[in-house]
Amino acid sequence: MGGKKPEGMELFKDGRRIDGRRPDELRPIKIQAGVLKRADGSAYLEWGGNKILVAVYGPREAHPRHDQDPVRAIVRCRYNMASFSVSDRKRPGPDRRSQEISKILSEALAHVVLTQLYPRTAIDVFIEVIEAEAGTRCAGLTAASVALADAGIPMKGLVSSVAAGKIDGKVVLDLSREEDNFGETDLPIAIVPKTNEFVLMQMDGHLTDAEFDEALTMASDAAHTIYGIQKRALVDRYERAAETQASDEEETERGHEPDEGSEGGY
Amino acid sequence: MTHRGQQVRELVVPGELLDDTGRLKPGFNTYREGGSVFATRLGLKEVRGDRVSVIQLSGRYEPMRGDFVIGTVVENGPSNWYITVGAPQDVGMHVNDVPWRVEFGETSKYLAVGDTVLLRVVHVDELRKVQVSMKDRQCRKLEGGITLDISPSKVPRVIGRQGSMISMIKDMTNTRMLVGQNGVIWIDGAPQDIAVARRAIETIEAEAHTSGLTDRIRKLLEDARGRSYEEVRAERESERRQSGEDEGGDGGEPEGEEGFDDSDGDDDPEDDES
Amino acid sequence: MGENDVVSEIKKDHIYALAREGRRFDGRAFDEYRPIRIQTNLIQQAEGSARVQIGDTDVFVGVKMAIGEPYADSPKSGVLTTSAELIPMASPTFEPGPPRPAAIELARVVDRGIRETKTINVEKLCIVEGEKVWMTYVDIHIVDYDGNLFDAASLGAICALVSAKVPASKHEVGEDMPMPVDHLPIMTTGLKLGSENAIVLDPGLAEDQVGGPRLSVSTDENGDIRAMQKGLVGGLTRNEVKWIVATGRERARDIREQVIKATGFSLP
Numbered sequence: 001m002g003g004k005k006p007e008g009m010e011l012f013k014d015g016r017r018i019d020g021r022r023p024d025e026l027r028p029i030k031i032q033a034g035v036l037k038r039a040d041g042s043a044y045l046e047w048g049g050n051k052i053l054v055a056v057y058g059p060r061e062a063h064p065r066h067d068q069d070p071v072r073a074i075v076r077c078r079y080n081m082a083s084f085s086v087s088d089r090k091r092p093g094p095d096r097r098s099q100e101i102s103k104i105l106s107e108a109l110a111h112v113v114l115t116q117l118y119p120r121t122a123i124d125v126f127i128e129v130i131e132a133e134a135g136t137r138c139a140g141l142t143a144a145s146v147a148l149a150d151a152g153i154p155m156k157g158l159v160s161s162v163a164a165g166k167i168d169g170k171v172v173l174d175l176s177r178e179e180d181n182f183g184e185t186d187l188p189i190a191i192v193p194k195t196n197e198f199v200l201m202q203m204d205g206h207l208t209d210a211e212f213d214e215a216l217t218m219a220s221d222a223a224h225t226i227y228g229i230q231k232r233a234l235v236d237r238y239e240r241a242a243e244t245q246a247s248d249e250e251e252t253e254r255g256h257e258p259d260e261g262s263e264g265g266y
Numbered sequence: 267m268t269h270r271g272q273q274v275r276e277l278v279v280p281g282e283l284l285d286d287t288g289r290l291k292p293g294f295n296t297y298r299e300g301g302s303v304f305a306t307r308l309g310l311k312e313v314r315g316d317r318v319s320v321i322q323l324s325g326r327y328e329p330m331r332g333d334f335v336i337g338t339v340v341e342n343g344p345s346n347w348y349i350t351v352g353a354p355q356d357v358g359m360h361v362n363d364v365p366w367r368v369e370f371g372e373t374s375k376y377l378a379v380g381d382t383v384l385l386r387v388v389h390v391d392e393l394r395k396v397q398v399s400m401k402d403r404q405c406r407k408l409e410g411g412i413t414l415d416i417s418p419s420k421v422p423r424v425i426g427r428q429g430s431m432i433s434m435i436k437d438m439t440n441t442r443m444l445v446g447q448n449g450v451i452w453i454d455g456a457p458q459d460i461a462v463a464r465r466a467i468e469t470i471e472a473e474a475h476t477s478g479l480t481d482r483i484r485k486l487l488e489d490a491r492g493r494s495y496e497e498v499r500a501e502r503e504s505e506r507r508q509s510g511e512d513e514g515g516d517g518g519e520p521e522g523e524e525g526f527d528d529s530d531g532d533d534d535p536e537d538d539e540s
Numbered sequence: 541m542g543e544n545d546v547v548s549e550i551k552k553d554h555i556y557a558l559a560r561e562g563r564r565f566d567g568r569a570f571d572e573y574r575p576i577r578i579q580t581n582l583i584q585q586a587e588g589s590a591r592v593q594i595g596d597t598d599v600f601v602g603v604k605m606a607i608g609e610p611y612a613d614s615p616k617s618g619v620l621t622t623s624a625e626l627i628p629m630a631s632p633t634f635e636p637g638p639p640r641p642a643a644i645e646l647a648r649v650v651d652r653g654i655r656e657t658k659t660i661n662v663e664k665l666c667i668v669e670g671e672k673v674w675m676t677y678v679d680i681h682i683v684d685y686d687g688n689l690f691d692a693a694s695l696g697a698i699c700a701l702v703s704a705k706v707p708a709s710k711h712e713v714g715e716d717m718p719m720p721v722d723h724l725p726i727m728t729t730g731l732k733l734g735s736e737n738a739i740v741l742d743p744g745l746a747e748d749q750v751g752g753p754r755l756s757v758s759t760d761e762n763g764d765i766r767a768m769q770k771g772l773v774g775g776l777t778r779n780e781v782k783w784i785v786a787t788g789r790e791r792a793r794d795i796r797e798q799v800i801k802a803t804g805f806s807l808p
Contacts (some may be wrong), residue, residue: 036684037596038631040326049584053683055629059326059354071393073354078553078628078636083679085584092623093638112280114306119393121354126629128683130600131583148281152325152419154295154306157281162764184600194304196283234308235277238323338548350546380549412554452550457561 005182011167014197017179023172026162026219026225031143031233033150039126041151047141048176049133051085054143055126056151064120072115074122077106079140080096081129101137108141108161108199109189114154123153126167134180135163141200146230150237158230160223161190164215166205173222173227187202187212190217193227196220273319275310284311284318295318304419304505310475323475327352327418329396333387334404335411336446338423342374351414351448353396359385363399364437382408382443382452408444412462416471418449423474424467431470431480436448437502439463516530545633547748552607552750553605556734564619571787573742576695576795578709580703585627588719592696595744598684602723603704607624607667607711608675618673619664622651624680624693631685649769650680650694653727657766660701660727661720667713674706676719688746690769694727695795722808724794725766725769728788729756732774738779741791755781759789760795761807 005011010016019028027048036042039055046052062068079101083090092100105127113123125147127140140162145159165175166185175183185205191198207215274469278284286302295307296319298350305311321420321538329351337351342385345368361368366376377383384405416424424445425432434444440464441455453463473479484495490499512519555565562570574595574690583589588603609615622649628634639647654660665674678700682694684781731743731751740747743754753774757766765785770776776784 004582013508036598036629037686037800038684042629052282055683058630061355063593075639080627081621082600082602083677084583084589084604084683087585089604089606089677089679093788116353117394124628126627128627128681130630130681131585149308151325152307152322153280155280156297157304157305158279192281221717231279231282234279238308338546340546379546381551382548382550408550410553411550413550437702457558 157194590699
């Protein structure tokens with residue numbers, strides 16, 4: 001962010017950005033659910049030049065013991081960038097940036113997962129960035145939400161994440177690599193589309209109050225669009241399951257009784 | 267929504283609105299907030315009477331009182347064992363909950379790491395702590411045969427209405443089978459018969475929610491056996507009647523083998539459905 | 541099922557019993573590989589990349605290149621470094637943290653399979669003798685573990701290397717050139733399942749969980765043996781070793797053809 005722009009570089013030209021997008025346009029996004037065999041749930045996402053794979057395991061035993069919470073499940077998100085995912089090779093293993101991102105993503109997801117249903121356990125979310133092009137934490141969180149649903153983890157709702165920013169004095173949506181490198185502001189957010197609550201928000205740069213409002217609106221609207229893409233991924237994965245025959249073949253389903261007093265309870 | 271007798275159930279995602287009229291009660295995998303009902307899990311929306319539920323399509327096994335489950339011993343304690351059943355946590359079983367008298371420190375003489383056991387879930391408390399027991403007559407260590415792991419959400423389909431699907435598979439393949447609610451299935455018999463039973467189950471798992479499945483499975487079994495199900499079933503029935511008349515006859519399948527196919531959630535494991 | 545490494549006796553007995561009769565749990569022949577899928581050049585940020593799937597085992601490999609100093613004892617050679625990550629997403633039994641011995645062994649075996657075979661002509665990766673050479677980093681990322689990591693990882697590494705380009709122009713040291721690959725060694729692994737001569741190639745997950753010992757063999761395009769690694773506890777008879785080598789060599793030929801077809805690579 002805020003790097004020195006090469007001589008003559010214009011991030012805007014005739015109302016269009018370097019890659020041809022309008023200010024409020026998203027990069028192309030594709031999501032597939034259920035792509036890994038061993039994991040309880042998984043998702044693969046491509047977003048602009050980002051390629052991200054997410055696996056969910058859980059709920060399962062939380063090790064080490066002292067990490068366990070006696071009344072709820074802990075949500076452990078591990079965000080990691082593959083060495084080959086960036087231009088200058090990154091040494092394997094978590095660095096401080098990855099650890100910080102892991103923490104805020106865990107916190108975002110812990111808000112929607114019904115953790116009180118699984119005391120003493122852990123829900124592990126592994127986010128691997130296979131290839132990076134700006135906005136990996138938003139892309140990772142968006143994919144993680146799909147993977148958690150794929151794993152059958154009960155949640156209040158999905159989480160949809162995207163970043164807004166400011167380049168050449170103009171508020172824009174979903175920064176690309178150059179915009180991230182040479183722009184003035186980066187504002188990644190995540191909302192729960194069902195409630196419009198923000199579960200992730202970070203910012204660095206410079207925004208007036210009016211610009212901030214504009215950016216938040218732009219990002220929230222885009223998050224709803226992204227929610228549609230997330231839902232589509234899950235429907236595509238399970239669409240064959242949606243066909244049934246209402247007849248004698250109708251089997252008795254065994255499900256779970258709602259807890260006493262389901263008003264706001266689960 | 268119906269179309270020529272086929273009902274397409276709507277796939278819903280967590281947080282999705284299921285009903286905002288206030289007239290439906292929250293069923294499985296849902297929650298109510300401000301008069302509306304929402305889904306908590308990915309699954310198929312289903313309305314039965316005045317209840318709206320979500321039939322879950324994925325997720326680990328969650329123990330419920332009364333379930334019979336098949337698990338593997340992973341650890342021996344001096345007076346207990348830890349057994350994995352595919353649930354969020356391994357279950358502990360105390361020496362008080364088995365039919366043998368086990369001396370302190372001698373648990374491995376009865377059940378060792380790697381042993382497969384049929385257990386009953388006797389209690390799940392508010393903190394989701396699970397108590398299991400082998401005291402039920404049906405419970406025992408399983409030896410020989412093979413085990414398959416399927417998604418717990420597919421178990422009702424493998425059992426079928428009133429146990430019809432699993433009876434068909436057993437009769438046509440001449441195998442003994444036990445189906446745990448946790449998705450673990452034990453099959454024993456001649457290797458080629460086990461292989462056919464396994465194929466049938468794997469097909470059911472892959473196509474659980476599609477129509478015409480029962481017919482396809484019957485065809486798979488008939489092709490493998492070279493005989494029709496009608497024939498085989500009639501034969502079995504007369505065998506059973508015969509051995510019922512004989513004093514001290516072998517009686518066909520060991521007692522209790524039918525017991526676990528009960529899909530109504532009935533607590534009595536000895537309900538013989540045939 | 542479960543995060544433990546405990547395998548049920550029933551599963552082990554069943555797989556061993558099948559093996560005694562010459563059969564495998566998924567119906568394959570002893571020397572049969574699962575379907576192999578190869579994709580290359582999928583990661584633009586990397587100088588070379590590949591994704592290899594053997595059955596459901598899934599591996600991403602990236603090749604990154606940078607300029608650095610050569611080792612003192614080989615001033616004219618480029619430097620090759622291989623790392624393998626058994627990331628926790630690949631299996632409920634993989635834990636996060638520093639590499640476990642299994643991951644280290646995997647990386648080192650794959651590394652030797654490339655280095656000792658002189659697969660890459662490291663002399664061609666010298667820029668200024670004694671001062672500047674190309675550093676090649678091969679990073680292997682296992683994302684789904686369904687058996688036979690050795691073959692999947694080494695195949696991924698080879699495919700990523702043959703499709704790699706040396707980014708000389710970006711670093712202003714000349715013109716871009718393809719990675720100088722001189723050989724195509726292919727690794728094949730055999731695993732013993734209980735009884736004598738019950739050896740299977742390309743073990744699936746269930747077999748990996750119950751079998752041992754294991755012998756991985758790398759053979760080149762001339763059929764010569766270039767690298768080997770025996771792992772896990774147990775003994776192999778001479779005949780068993782010969783079978784693994786001979787059968788592996790044949791399978792390696794098939795796989796090599798697939799690599800050439802998938803990548804368009806041709807040996808010098």
